[in-house]
Amino acid sequence: MKNFSTMRSWFVTTALLLALTGFLVAPAAKAQNAANADAAYNGFISAYLQTSNVSPYNFPVPYITQSISNRDMAFFWQQAYMITGVEDAYERNYATSRKQQISNLLDGFITQNLTNWSWDAWNDDVAWACIAMVRGYVETGNTTYLNEAVTNWNMAYNRGWDSTYGGGIWERMDEVPNGGKCGLSNWPFVIAGCFIYQANHDATILSKSQAIYAWGRSHIFNTSNGSVWEGWYPSGAGGDDNAYNDGLIINAANALYKITGTTQYFNDAQLAVNHIMSKYPSILDTDKPANGGFGGDQVYRGISLFARQNNLWNTYWPWLQNNCAAAWNNRRTDYNISCDVYTDPTPQTGDLLSMSALTSVVVQAVTQMNPLTGVHAITNQSTGLAIDNGSTSTQGAKVVQWGLNGGNSQKWIFTQNSDNSWNIVSVYSGQALDDPGASKTNGTQMDQWGVNGGSNQKWWVDVQSDGSYKIWNVASGLALDNDNLSANGTPLIQWTWTGSNNQRWILR
Template sequence: MKNSTALKPRQWLLIMLCITAFFSHCVKDEQKPAPSPAVPETENINSNPLARGGIDPGIDDQVYDGWLRAYLIRSGGQTYFCNSLTDRSRAFMWGQAYMITGVEDFYDKSQRADAKQLIIDLLNTFIANEITPAATKDLSWDSWNDDIEWAIIALIRGYQITGNTAYRDAAVTNWNVVYNRGWNNVYDGGIWENMEDVPNGGKIALSNYPFIIAGCMIYNATGNTDVLNKCIATYAWARRLLNTTTGRLYEGWGPNGLSVTSDDNIYNSGLFVNAANALYQITRTASYLDDAKFAAAHVINTWPILNQDKPANGDFGADQFVRGLSLMATQNNLWGTYREYLTKQCLAAWSWRRYDYNVSWNIWSAATPTGDVRAMEAEGSVVLQAVTPSEPYEPVADGTYRIVNRNSGKVLDCRDGNTANGTIVQQYTWNSTNAQRWTITGLGNGQYKIINVASGRALDLKDVSTEAMAIVHIWDYVGWNNQKVSITSPENGYYTLSFVHSGKVLDVLSGSTDERASVIQYGYHGGNSEQWQLIRL
């Protein structure tokens, strides 16, 4: 039976015509110039005005969460990382452990309950797959000692975070496996890298420094002085890999002696900094801290922006240096020395990230490929943002400014004094016109809008592009992320302005000092053309 109150077709038609007419009238009355294309707003994950880490509130969360979306797999009661975006199989043993330490870094910074639970799930899966099936109930089936050391570090840090003694006990067991089979007096001491290569193999940085790092954490957890003494002895041997003139680290020692022609890579340097500082924290022997600072200075002076580690160690390694540097700075009140350097790395990695997952590859000075990227490589960008320290956000005061490029001394200017939507923004000699005056207004969370005084229109990224060298122009302010900037100060007196939607920074085309040179966005590289003075008018 039909409902007697149902509307007939003609009645529906009349209603729809009325609705259409009403909305057409509203649109006509409210018609505005078409804005430049928008991108969806991103959620403000952290509304606290104090940044937890990275260069902007919530960026550490965005990188971490994107990394998990890209590489974390939960299936059949197991939790693990896959190898890459195209290879979804479970990552090999030590790679799995290596990436678990990235989650542990993020938890140490964020204290997020879901990150803690993930550590538990990952370690339980790791033990079930790698340790429990072995007849010896340890990792001695793997002949590579550095492989096992990454597992030890993941396990002992898991104990520190969760209090689960099973993780501690597994770490202790496997640390003893490495020492008992890996240390002997060939080459006067040290830990072999691969037991299958004995006696003709090498004792190298990546089998000795992680052993010390893990041992210091085990000592802190157990108070076992025998562990500490073995760490001290291992360091005394492994310090021979440090060039005491330059601060670089050599790869290792083999049948032909010290490998002085090996790669100068940040992976080894970071491990050395971490190991030396860990021993200093326990013993308070000043020479350990001196060594750590000396090796850190070599990296900082050699690589203003960290790039890919050498092929001998694969497409990863920068995470080891930023982790070691952060620990040394935190534990020794040295952030005044190292904060600027880590901030620049954060700016670079974020500005060159890929936008689907917000992760970066291990070359923080160039755009991350849109094709396949390995999970271990992307983990470096997670660690970087996580270990960059919390600090009170120092806002730029609302007001009108001239914005002066450090490289050229010229100011941000609207071309030919035009005020129309789409007017190109350029640099030009200061002439005090309103085309060169900009009102900066805080929006919260370290974000700002910048409005040109002459036109009332906002600094805006043309076509909402995320590409390097995209043109900056002015447009009616509508509140999209391509019209918002984050302002940071990596060097005293100068600021970097990063577009919220892309993470890329305000720059001058080709670093030009010419009049009328266009202003663009570009990935952060630390050059003077990306730095600006904000002079209050």
């Protein structure tokens, strides 16, 4: 394990399966607590963002500091790790300033750490930088970040994967061949690989990510109860079952499930979630001797994604909200951030490590996200056909409907705008569901187009009394409609709202 300021010797985990009765309860709570999520993010930035220092390259580099008092730049992997928390905050509140903050931090990261990260012997360090970069690409559209992620993912995989212990990625290249292959170095590579695949459809990276997962599942994951081992060493599986690694496998398994639809991945993710929540039925508390004062964000992010992407929000949201409230109620009020132990009040004075405070930002962000946020298949209530981009990346291609098959052409990313409208972006192409030319004409077939923020790419989404959704375009005011046809290839059109089943949609 690493010992950067003892930061890899703490942690936290989770929970209680409570059930809500109505799907609309969670959005109401979002409205009550969105201000808290904003306050935690703004406080974190105020406490830890440094913009006035000059890097060794004589270039002003914004970065996140080690602590409130220690204004040195957080180390390579820590910097990348915390940028992912900033990215979570952006995905809850798509403010232009937050998007710019992500660009500033990633640009500064590249300036400071160069473009080839092979100088760092720790493969999990590289994985976290890849995750920060590829998420930054998705959020900003800057292809430099995607290229950085792809190049360095391949570099670390090529040096880190071998047949020792039957496969898997070494944690440290300076400990080969006597070191370990652990969750820290394997699960994050799966997560990064899935992000990359969704961005560029590189089937080779997806195949390697599945192989990494398969090794981890067979060596360091208990498929009977959802617990994990820290890693695999010359003596075999070892190390404690800690929340950081539990959260990582939830994220990894769910990411593969959303891409492949393979039930095993869903079952693994759910098993790990239930293990965490039985271990921590109320509040995710410090899990010593494990990973110390950071890492709870992996559990919160993983459970939130799993719940939102699989229509299980009502099952898991109460536990997330319980932790979110505990973090807020025990916060340090000058910055509205908390240390990692939410059962205890955070001291109101003195120093506080940025890595320890990050989880309080993430838990606020992922708990207050609208449950619609994330990846969904959209099927028509009348016919069961799914909205499909035709498996094309051509800009302007017409959008159709097709029998539900679990493919990426039928997966759409829902992200919310500051005006509460929604962007609906194809996982396959990365292009937005679009009303061509902002047409107000009944019967116009929808297309896909590069994301541009136009009102013809924004959609209102409103749940109906039967649990289905009305989806209508901001520019035209017309509702998505299945054109009263049930054949594969049926056009997806817009039409004046009538409330009939051909205009009602199920999000899966």
